[in-house]
Amino acid sequence: MNSIIYRITGLMFLAVAITVFLLIYLANSQMTDLFQEYVTVQQMEMHRSMITHMGPGGHGQAVMMGTSEQNFLTSVHQSLIWVGVALLVAGLMASYALARSITIPLRTVSAAALEIERGNFAQKVPVTSKDEVGSLAVIFNSMAETLDNNSKLRRQFLANIAHELRTPLAVIQGHLEGMIDGIIEPNQKQLTSLHEEAVRLSRLIKDLKDLSLAEVRQLSLEFKAVAVNQMIEQALYMLKPLADEKKITIEQNLTQGLPLITADADRICQIFYNLITNAIRYTATGGQVTVSTELTKLEEQDWVKVTVADNGPGIDAADLPYIFDHFYRGDKSRDRKSGGTGLGLAIVRQLTEIHGGKVQVESTVGKGSSFYAMLPANVHEKAIISSSVLHNDRVLYTYQDKAN
Known part of the structure; x- marks a missing residue:
């Protein structure tokens, strides 16, 4: 009842x-x-x-x-x-x-x-009306679809992790077993190859750790005033040997007098490092990569806009919505050595969003791609510190938007 x-x-x-x-x-x-x-x-x-x-002498009857x-x-x-x-x-x-x-x-x-x-998670309920109950059904269907997609992405993510870890481990295991059995002679070349695989595996694990922490907003950060142009010049200096190896020309159009931003210098440098590395990797030998900065205003907010453009093969329109996903490669023929781990752009998006910014991409097949990282000039006003914990001699901040 x-x-x-x-x-x-x-x-x-x-x-x-x-x-x-x-x-x-x-x-x-x-x-x-x-x-x-x-x-x-x-x-x-x-x-x-x-x-x-009847006249005056008549008598009436009762009502x-x-x-x-x-x-x-x-x-x-x-x-x-x-x-x-x-x-x-x-x-x-x-x-x-x-x-x-x-x-x-x-x-x-x-x-x-x-x-x-x-x-x-593959559940749908019929929408039979346009009232509040119908609105509830629409919201429920949207939620179910999101959960289903997240479940599929999680399974794909785990499968990709297993694949990316299995390959270098298999190489290391095979070489070591060959050396133990006496089939492979442990010379300088073999040891160098094993070391490269170990470094690649270590980098992949570090990227996975950083990405997982960034997604739950628990990444260790040290905020201070940062000059964007200085961070870009530092990233370009580190990547100059990689560009020289492919005879790629790097052009700088850095706007002087940009305001400082409040950010973690190491993580900001990692954003630029990943974007420039990605541009160099996918640009043909003898190509050109252009890095530029400017101050722009959007939604009554000052942004420092960093553009990394290349004249590589470009990205197909069907791949653009997924270019910042984990392990996603538009060119399926590329392996880990030629196409990286597939986590670089995913890390770029997470680190940019942690700093209150956003990242975008534009590309034309056959003409090249342009990646835009927009960082607010006053990021410290966009978030407040809700808690802090000392972690490995660094302060681990948990951020919460003021509007919430």
Whole structure:
């Protein structure tokens, strides 16, 4: 009896019943009084008419309702009672139908939510109306779709991690087993190869750790005033040997006088390092990479905009929405050595968002790509420190947006 369908039905039926009983009571009581008054008036007029014809010595009769009048009132009362009963039945049926129209969609949503709790995320509920219940169904379907997508991405992410870790481990294991069995002679070349694989594996694990911490906003950060141009020049200095190896020209268009930003210098340098490395990696030998900075205003906010453009093969339009996802490579033919770990751009997005900024990409197939990292010039005003913990001699900050 705790079902909402019975409560809605009972409340509506009670309202209908009270209304019907009041109407019948008032109609019956007023009908009797008004009809009695009507009969009295009619008999008084008849009495005056008789006195006029009989003369002053005539006598009138007492005022009273006859059998016909009584039968008329009784039939009216019975009709009102039957009408009331019909209204009660109709009200009960309408209340039950209305309650079912509300509760059946809710039961459908409840059953689908139970399936989601069991891990079956591919759930959809029909949208049968445009009211609040229909809006709830639309929101539920959107939530279920998001959960389903997140579940698929998580499984894909785990599969990619297993694949990326398995390859260098297999190489290291195979070489070591060969050396132990005496099949491979442990010379300088073999040891160098093993060292490269170990370094690559260590870098992948470090990137995964940084990315996971960045996604939950628990990355260790040290905020201070940072000059963007200085960080870019530092990243370019570190990557100059890589560019020289492919004979790639790097052009700098750095706007002077940019305001300082409040950020973690190491993480900001990592953003620029990953973007420039990505541009060099996908630019053909003898190509050009352009790095530029400017101060722009967007939504009444000053932003330091960093652009890294190349004249490489470009990115297909179908790949652009996923270019910042984990392990995503637009060119499926590239391996780990030629295409990196597939985490660089994902780390760029997370680090940029942690600093209150945003990253975008534009690309034309055959003409090249342009990546934009926009960092607010006053990021310290966008967030407040809600907690801090000393971690490995660094302060671990948890940030919370002021609007929340």
